[in-house]
Amino acid sequence: MSTHILGIRHHGPGSARHVKEYLEKVKPDIVLVEGPPEADSILEWVSNDLLKPPVAILAYQPDAPQKAVFYPFAEFSPEWQAILYARRNNIPVRFMDLPMAHQFELKAEKAPKPEAEAPSLNNSLAPYIPDTNIVRRNPVAYLAGAAGFADEEKWWEHMFEYRQDPEAVFTAVAEGMQALRQDLHLPYDREEQLREAHMRKTIRQAEREMYTEIAVVCGAWHTPALLNMGKAKDDNELLKGLPKVKVATTWIPWTYNRLSYNSGYGAGINSPGWYEHNWRYHDDDGTRWMSRVARLFREQQKDISVAHVMEAVRLANALTALRGLPKAGLEELNEATLSVLCNGEDILLQLINEELIVSDKIGEVPTDIPRPPLQTDIEKLQKKLRLPQTADYKDYVLDLRKDTDLERSILLHRMEMLDIRWGHRYGPSGKGTFKEQWRLQWDPGFSIDIIEKGSWGNTVEEAASKYVQHQAKTATSLKEVCTLLETAIPAELHDAIEALVQQVNNLAAATGDVMQLMTVIPGLVQISRYGNVRKTDATLVDGIVAGMITRICVSLPAACIGIADDAAAELLELIYNMNDALLILQDPELTTQWQQTISYIARNDSSAPVIGGYATRLLADHRQLSGNDLVKVFSYAMSAATAPAIAAAWLEGFLKGSGTLLLVDNDLWTVVYNWMHQLEEDAFKQLLPLLRRTFSGFTKAERRKLGEKAKGGVSGTTGVSQHTMENIDATRAMKGIPVVLQMLGVK
Structure with a gap:
C-alpha cells in the first residue's frame, strides 16, 4: 500500500x-x-x-x-x-x-x-527577503527571497513549473515546505x-x-x-x-x-492567459507567444514583420541566459516585446495584458446540470433573446419598436430590479424616444445573487415582481417608492406596479411635506407622459399625479413664507422642476391650478424674495402678466424703498434660467439699470457676488448681448440695433407669424 x-x-x-x-x-x-x-x-x-x-x-x-x-x-x-x-x-x-x-x-x-511572535528571518541571505507580514500570508515568498527573487511566482515557475521530472519536483516541494514549517514557526490557526x-x-x-x-x-x-x-x-x-x-x-x-x-x-x-499558453505549449521557446503578440498587433493595424518576431524571441532568450534561468518567462518576453515590437511604448503592453496575458475567456456549463430554477429561466431567456454571457463588455442599442429588442429591454430591466447588474444603461436616451443603450458584462459572482433572489420566484418575472412588492411594503419614503415605480414600468411588472401605485397613494395622502411631494412629481409625470412608448398603460399614475399636484398647490404658498436662504434656494429648484413637469403634462385644469398658486406667491410680500421673483417670471412665461402690469410689479420690487439685498434676491429669482426678458423688454431693462445706478458703493460691493451668480447662469450669447446692451446706457440699445429696429417692415413680419405658430404647434 x-x-x-x-x-x-x-x-x-x-x-x-x-x-x-x-x-x-x-x-x-x-x-x-x-x-x-x-x-x-x-x-x-x-x-x-x-x-x-x-x-x-x-x-x-x-x-x-x-x-x-x-x-x-x-x-x-x-x-x-x-x-x-x-x-x-x-x-x-x-x-x-x-x-x-x-x-x-x-x-x-x-x-x-492573536498577535503571534514574529518569525526569525535571516535577512543576510538575500536583499529580497520579505517582511514578517508578507511571510505570514505567503511563506513561499521567504524561499523566493532567499533564492534572490523578488517575485515568488517567478521563482516557483523557474524552480518547479519548468522542470521535467515530476517525482523529483514533488520530493523537492515536500522538503522545501517541511523546512519552512519547521524553521519559521508561523502562526497555525x-x-x-x-x-x-x-x-x-x-x-x-x-x-x-x-x-x-x-x-x-x-x-x-x-x-x-x-x-x-x-x-x-x-x-x-x-x-x-x-x-x-x-x-x-x-x-x-x-x-x-x-x-x-x-x-x-x-x-x-x-x-491566466499566459498560464494556458504554457499548458498547451510547454516546449515553446517564445516563438509561439511572440507570434500571438504579432497577430494581436496586426489586428490593431500595427505593422509587424516576421523579422520583428524573430528578433524579439532572440532578445528574450538572451535575457534568459544572462539571468541564469532555465526558460524564458513572461517578464523576459514582455521586455523583449517592449523593446522590439512596441518601440519602447509601454502603453501597448496594456493591450497584451488584457487580450493575452489575462484574457477574457469564459467557461461553459451543460444545461442539464442541476441548478436553481431562477438561473435556468435566466439562461433560457438569454438563449432565446441571443444575449450570451460574456466576460468582456458588449454594447447593444435596442429599438423598442421591435419585438425582440423590447423583450431584451424588459429582461434587462427585470434583472436590474433584482439587483443583478448584468446590464448598465448609458448615454442620453431622450424623452419619448424608442431607443435604449446598454452595456452588458457577465460576472460569475451573479450566481450568488441569482440563488439569493430565487427565494422570490422561479422565473425572472415572478421573482422581480414579488421582490419589488416586498420593497414597496417595507419602504417608508415617498421618493423611494416613486423611484421603484419608475423602474418597474419599463420592466412591465404589472402586479408590482399596482402595489407601488397604491403605496404611493398611501404615502402621498399621509405626508404633509410639500417639498417631498414636489421631489417626486417630475418622475411621476415622466411615467404618465411617456410610459406608453413601451406599450405600457401608464394611466395608473394619472389620478395620483393630479391629487398630488392639487395638494402641492394648496400647501406651497405657506411653505414659501419665513424660510432661510438655503431652504429658499432648495424650494426654488423644486418649483423650477415642478413647472417643467406641468408643461410636459399639458393638463389645462392642473395648469390653471398652478397659475393661481404662483400668482398668490408672487403677490404675497411675505414670500421669500427669490421665490417671489421667480413666481413673477413664471406668470410672465404663462402670459398671465405682461406689458405695463409686468413693468409695475418689476418696478415695485426693484424700487429704492426695497432693501438692496431683497431686491437682488428677487431679481435673481426673476431671471432664473434666462435673461432674455431683459434683452427684449427695454422697460424692464431701464428699471434694472436705474436700480443698479442708484445703489451706494458699499451696497453694490455687497451685492456683487449675488449679481455675478445670477448672470453666470445665462448662456454666453445672452451675457455677450447683455454686455453690448449695457454700453447703450438707459436706452439699452446700440447704434446697430437702433438701425435694425428702424428698418423693420411690419407688414412682411406679420406674414411670418402664422408659419411660426404652426411650427410651434399653437392653434
Whole structure:
C-alpha cells in the first residue's frame, strides 16, 4: 500500500503537467483532491464534453445564499487534471478538505487572531527577503527571497513549473515546505489544523477501504502535514463536535480575469492567459507567444514583420541566459516585446495584458446540470433573446419598436430590479424616444445573487415582481417608492406596479411635506407622459399625479413664507422642476391650478424674495402678466424703498434660467439699470457676488448681448440695433407669424 502526496501550486500549468504524468506512471486506484467533500456528487460532470473550463464549484448555504465560496478550475489546474484522470480511467475521486458545512460556521464564529511572535528571518541571505507580514500570508515568498527573487511566482515557475521530472519536483516541494514549517514557526490557526486533520482522516479512510495506490493532490503548504500522519485519535478528537450547516453545490462558468481573485482554497494568479499558453505549449521557446503578440498587433493595424518576431524571441532568450534561468518567462518576453515590437511604448503592453496575458475567456456549463430554477429561466431567456454571457463588455442599442429588442429591454430591466447588474444603461436616451443603450458584462459572482433572489420566484418575472412588492411594503419614503415605480414600468411588472401605485397613494395622502411631494412629481409625470412608448398603460399614475399636484398647490404658498436662504434656494429648484413637469403634462385644469398658486406667491410680500421673483417670471412665461402690469410689479420690487439685498434676491429669482426678458423688454431693462445706478458703493460691493451668480447662469450669447446692451446706457440699445429696429417692415413680419405658430404647434 502506497500513498503519494503531490504538493502542487493551484492553477500552475507545470504542476498540472507533473500531476498528469505522475498519475499516468503510478496508476493509482483512488485519487484524493483538496476541495469540499459536499461537491463529490457533481464530480461526475468533469468528464462531460460540455463542461468546459474555466468553471467553478459554487458551495453555498441554501437558507443563506450570501454565505458562499467558489472553487475555480482552469484546464491547467492540477486538481482539474487529477479529477479528469480519475474520471477517464473509471477510478474513484474524492474531495478531502474540511467540509464547508463546518467551515461556514467556523468563519462566522472566527475571532480575531492573536498577535503571534514574529518569525526569525535571516535577512543576510538575500536583499529580497520579505517582511514578517508578507511571510505570514505567503511563506513561499521567504524561499523566493532567499533564492534572490523578488517575485515568488517567478521563482516557483523557474524552480518547479519548468522542470521535467515530476517525482523529483514533488520530493523537492515536500522538503522545501517541511523546512519552512519547521524553521519559521508561523502562526497555525485552528481552522488550518482542522482542515489538515480532515485530510488525514480521508486518507486513513481510503486505506481502510483497501486501496493500494492512493494519490493525494493538495496545496504545497499542506504536504508535510500529510506526510506525517500522526495519530488518528488526535485528529478525531480535534474534529469532534464541530458546528454544521446544510450546504449545496453546483457548477458555474468562470472567467480568467476572476482567476486572479482569492477564493475557495485561497489561490489567485495574475496571468491566466499566459498560464494556458504554457499548458498547451510547454516546449515553446517564445516563438509561439511572440507570434500571438504579432497577430494581436496586426489586428490593431500595427505593422509587424516576421523579422520583428524573430528578433524579439532572440532578445528574450538572451535575457534568459544572462539571468541564469532555465526558460524564458513572461517578464523576459514582455521586455523583449517592449523593446522590439512596441518601440519602447509601454502603453501597448496594456493591450497584451488584457487580450493575452489575462484574457477574457469564459467557461461553459451543460444545461442539464442541476441548478436553481431562477438561473435556468435566466439562461433560457438569454438563449432565446441571443444575449450570451460574456466576460468582456458588449454594447447593444435596442429599438423598442421591435419585438425582440423590447423583450431584451424588459429582461434587462427585470434583472436590474433584482439587483443583478448584468446590464448598465448609458448615454442620453431622450424623452419619448424608442431607443435604449446598454452595456452588458457577465460576472460569475451573479450566481450568488441569482440563488439569493430565487427565494422570490422561479422565473425572472415572478421573482422581480414579488421582490419589488416586498420593497414597496417595507419602504417608508415617498421618493423611494416613486423611484421603484419608475423602474418597474419599463420592466412591465404589472402586479408590482399596482402595489407601488397604491403605496404611493398611501404615502402621498399621509405626508404633509410639500417639498417631498414636489421631489417626486417630475418622475411621476415622466411615467404618465411617456410610459406608453413601451406599450405600457401608464394611466395608473394619472389620478395620483393630479391629487398630488392639487395638494402641492394648496400647501406651497405657506411653505414659501419665513424660510432661510438655503431652504429658499432648495424650494426654488423644486418649483423650477415642478413647472417643467406641468408643461410636459399639458393638463389645462392642473395648469390653471398652478397659475393661481404662483400668482398668490408672487403677490404675497411675505414670500421669500427669490421665490417671489421667480413666481413673477413664471406668470410672465404663462402670459398671465405682461406689458405695463409686468413693468409695475418689476418696478415695485426693484424700487429704492426695497432693501438692496431683497431686491437682488428677487431679481435673481426673476431671471432664473434666462435673461432674455431683459434683452427684449427695454422697460424692464431701464428699471434694472436705474436700480443698479442708484445703489451706494458699499451696497453694490455687497451685492456683487449675488449679481455675478445670477448672470453666470445665462448662456454666453445672452451675457455677450447683455454686455453690448449695457454700453447703450438707459436706452439699452446700440447704434446697430437702433438701425435694425428702424428698418423693420411690419407688414412682411406679420406674414411670418402664422408659419411660426404652426411650427410651434399653437392653434
